[in-house]
Amino acid sequence: EDQVTQSPEALRLQEGESSSLNCSYTVSGLRGLFWYRQDPGKGPEFLFTLYSAGEEKEKERLKATLTKKESFLHITAPKPEDSATYLCAVQARETGGSYIPTFGRGTSLIVHP
Amino acid sequence: NAGVTQTPKFQVLKTGQSMTLQCAQDMNHEYMSWYRQDPGMGLRLIHYSVGAGITDQGEVPNGYNVSRSTTEDFPLRLLSAAPSQTSVYFCASSSTGVWSNQPQHFGDGTRLSIL
Numbered sequence: 001e002d003q004v005t006q007s008p009e010a011l012r013l014q015e016g017e018s019s020s021l022n023c024s025y026t027v028s029g030l031r032g033l034f035w036y037r038q039d040p041g042k043g044p045e046f047l048f049t050l051y052s053a054g055e056e057k058e059k060e061r062l063k064a065t066l067t068k069k070e071s072f073l074h075i076t077a078p079k080p081e082d083s084a085t086y087l088c089a090v091q092a093r094e095t096g097g098s099y100i101p102t103f104g105r106g107t108s109l110i111v112h113p
Numbered sequence: 114n115a116g117v118t119q120t121p122k123f124q125v126l127k128t129g130q131s132m133t134l135q136c137a138q139d140m141n142h143e144y145m146s147w148y149r150q151d152p153g154m155g156l157r158l159i160h161y162s163v164g165a166g167i168t169d170q171g172e173v174p175n176g177y178n179v180s181r182s183t184t185e186d187f188p189l190r191l192l193s194a195a196p197s198q199t200s201v202y203f204c205a206s207s208s209t210g211v212w213s214n215q216p217q218h219f220g221d222g223t224r225l226s227i228l
Contacts, residue, residue: 004155034216034217036219041221041222042221042222043117043203043205043219043220043221043222044156044203044217044219045219046216046217046218049216087155087156089156100158100161100171100172101158101217102155103148103155103156103157104155105153105154105155106155
């Protein structure tokens with residue numbers, strides 16, 4: 001069974017304190033790994049897609065990287081507005097010709113001013 | 114551009130009642146899906162559709178029905194609500210192409226409580 005595990009479950013940072021979130025996965029035939037940001041009371045908002053090991057994507061203070069077993073979301077000098085839950089999703093399993101994504105449980109990030 | 118619109122935003126039902134959660138997208142996306150999000154669990158796929166007239170089951174389909182008569186709309190029906198269906202429901206869509214390569218666009222959810 002495909003598994004996606006995110007760690008830590010919760011992370012508290014001071015403004016400017018860089019850190020990383022982890023998404024480890026055990027799937028066969030990875031087709032894509034997605035990072036989303038979810039604010040309270042809102043739906044997930046797409047951040048990045050990574051397709052192959054070694055790939056990196058950046059957006060403002062966020063940088064996502066991918067290996068064969070895990071992905072990291074690096075947050076450099078975070079600001080309070082980066083506070084949110086970050087979700088990881090893996091697309092690998094094929095069912096009836098379509099693909100069903102598997103989501104992790106998320107990492108809740110709070111950045112204190 | 115409204116994106117994915119879900120209605121209602123909040124709903125309280127009694128056990129055994131039925132209702133329909135509405136989802137509409139204005140991006141001409143072929144792929145649409147319904148998820149539920151429960152505390153301590155990841156998003157779980159209920160049903161999905163790869164185009165008008167085509168639907169299929171996800172991980173947790175029991176107790177839910179869907180139909181897709183148009184590209185824009187993908188309603189989710191609860192025929193006889195149960196307390197276990199208390200959750201936050203999200204609708205999502207993605208663009209034409211290989212499902213696995215396209216990110217999903219989510220609505221802001223329907224918060225459903227069943228008493």
